[in-house]
Amino acid sequence: MISDELVDLSRLQFAATAMYHFLFVPLTLGMVWILVIMETVYVMTGKVMWKDMTKFWGKLFGINFALGVTTGITMEFQFGTNWAYYSHYVGDIFGAPLAIEGLTSFFLESTMIGLFFFGWDRLSKVQHLMVTILLALGTNLSALWILIANGWMQNPVGAEFNYETMRMEMVSFWQILFNPDAQAKFVHTVSAGYVTASMFVLGLSSWYLIKRRNVDFAKASFRVASAFGLASVLSVIVLGDESGYTVAEAQQTKMAAIEAMWETKPAPAGLALVAGINDAEQKNDWEIEVPWVMGLIGTRSLDKQIPGIHDIKARNRERIVSGAIAVDALDALRKDRSNTQARALFEEHKANLGFGLLLKRYVADVKQATPAMVQKAVDDTVPRVAPMFWSFRLMVALGLAMLLSLGLSFWVSLKGTFEKNPLLLKLNLWMLPVPWIACEMGWFVAEYGRQPWTIYGVLPTYLSTSTLSVASLWGSLAGFVGLYTVFLIVEMYLMVKFARQGPGSLGTGRYELEARHA
Incomplete structure (x- = not known):
């Protein structure tokens, strides 16, 4: 049997590389559209300052883009190296959107990034603007295909298990493409990236105003x-609500964990703002609740209930028992494909096959599973509640803080009273790291909340790994963390260096600090 240490290390390595990678992705997704806005104004007005703005912020974008590509490539290789059985089991489905992303979006953005930096003197203004627009489309389409793949992991529509090949197979590409989880996740994620880029530009611009440089x-x-960011943060909030609705539909366990909802409450359920969560005793010692709100978010109604964790576990127990029958029938079919009795039994219980596979963590032959093993499998179906509850609330709190910052900044920009609001300028500067923290919390909720599954309800994480040694995983984990930390330090050094220089780093002779850094 696979050791828990091997599974935990495989998860830790992928989580570490993913978290590092997503330090760079949000800024890339948003900054490129800010460049489009700035260059469009340049083309329309001919004012050279807007060209310089596009070049300067584009320089910071390019540094970040390079690190995002570098850290992202290794993640796809990990599906083959660390998650071989996962790749075998669902590769025909999961690999399709990733292949499309590589063949279309990645090549588009990789080509356009070169033309963006080296085409200023070789292309007309309109041609260069089209390059920037195509770069933005390529970057965001790349995110679309990756999030379609991730959305399928959260809500595996358009696929069925084939007992003849012993793998999941695609039955409808269009269901996968238009998966409501994937669509909501895409718009929510890219909008978060737009907010990240907006806060980045806003924070540095505020710093220049505090220093009274290049005013x-x-x-x-x-x-x-401020304008782009305010529109984006409102989109994040609206699409966050939509994401909550899709999660309540497809992943009720995750929703219950996010809300620390141990018992099924009368509709419409209230929203717990804060609570004293007791994971050990599976209850909340206390909570402060806002009536009705959770029911409206999770069901869009006043009369539908959101199931609590205890009811979900009771239902999962039934699915595990049914799934064990499917696993046993599948073993019989593996030995004799003509066994009609086993085939009929499998067809009757195959919807719960994934739940039966949860028992494989505790016993090789699921027929030998004891009630204690079944209970362990049932408990596994719900992630720890406290990390989910507080991570989600931290993300929401930071989102509201960014809404306040961007809203006030937009008002000040309309009034033109920049110098009269030094506290707001300082707030914007201190808010610089906030969107990254919120993004990381969002991904933690999405991925940790999916446990114990790699494919929700289909393939347990425990069965998805490669047959690697623990020592090799420790070595590769240390290597990745060490290398990516170096990359992060290099990026921070370059970003701080050019941010301090400001537009003077362009060497145009029109801005401050150019002589010092020429």
Whole structure:
């Protein structure tokens, strides 16, 4: 049997590389559209400052883009190296959107990034603007295909298990493409990226205004960032609500864990703002609740109930018992494909096959599973509640803080009273790391909340790994963390260096600090 240490290390390695990678992705997704806005104004007005704004912020975008690509490539290789059985079991489905992403979006953005930086003197203004627009489309389409793949892991529609090949197979590409989980996740994720880029530009522009350097340049950047960011943060909030609805539909366990909802409450359920969560005794010692709100978010109604954890576990127990029958019938079919009795039994219980596979963590032959093993499998179906509950609330709190910052900044930009609001400028500067923290919390909730599954309800994480040694995983984990930390330090050094120089780093002779850094 596979050791828990091997599974935990495989998960830790992928989580570490994913978290590092997503330090770079949000800024890339959002910054490229800010560049489109700035260059569009340049083409329309001919004012050279807007060209310089596009070049300067584009330089910071390019540094971040390079690190995002570098850290992202290794993640796809890990599906083959660390998660071989996962790749075998669902590769025909999961691999399709990733292949499309590589063949279309990645090549588009990789080509356009070169033309963006080296085409200023070789292309007309309109042609270069089209390059920037195509770069933005390629970057965001890349996110679309990756999030379609991830959305399928959360809600595996359009696929069925084939007992003849012993693998999951695609039955409808269109169901996978238009998976409501994937669509909501895509818009929510890219909108979070737009907010990240807006807060980045807003924070640095505020710093230039505090220092009274390149004031006109900073004010123009401030206006773009505050307007784009305010629209984006409102989109994040709206699509966050939509994501909550899709989670309540497809992943009721995750929703119950996020809300620390141990018991099924009368409809419409209230929203627990804060609570004293007792995972050991599976209850809340206390909570402060807002009536009705959770029912409206999770069901869009006043009369539908959201099941609590205890009821979900009771239902999962039935599915595990049924799934064990499917696993046993599948073993019989593996030995004799003509066994009609086993085939009929499998067809009757195959919807719960994944739940039966949860028992494989505790016993090789599921027929030998004891009631204690079944109970362990039942408990596994719900992630720890406290990390889910508090991570989600931290994400929401930071989102509201960014809404306040961007809303006030937009108002100040309309009034033109930048210098009269030094506290807001300082707030924007201190808010710089906030969107990254919120994004990481969002991904933690999405991925930790899916446990114990790699494919929700289909394939347990425990069965998805490769046959690697624990020592090799420790070595590769240390290597990845060490290398990515170096990459992060290099990126931070370059970003801080050019941010401090400001537009003077362009060497145009039009901005401050150019002589010092020429």
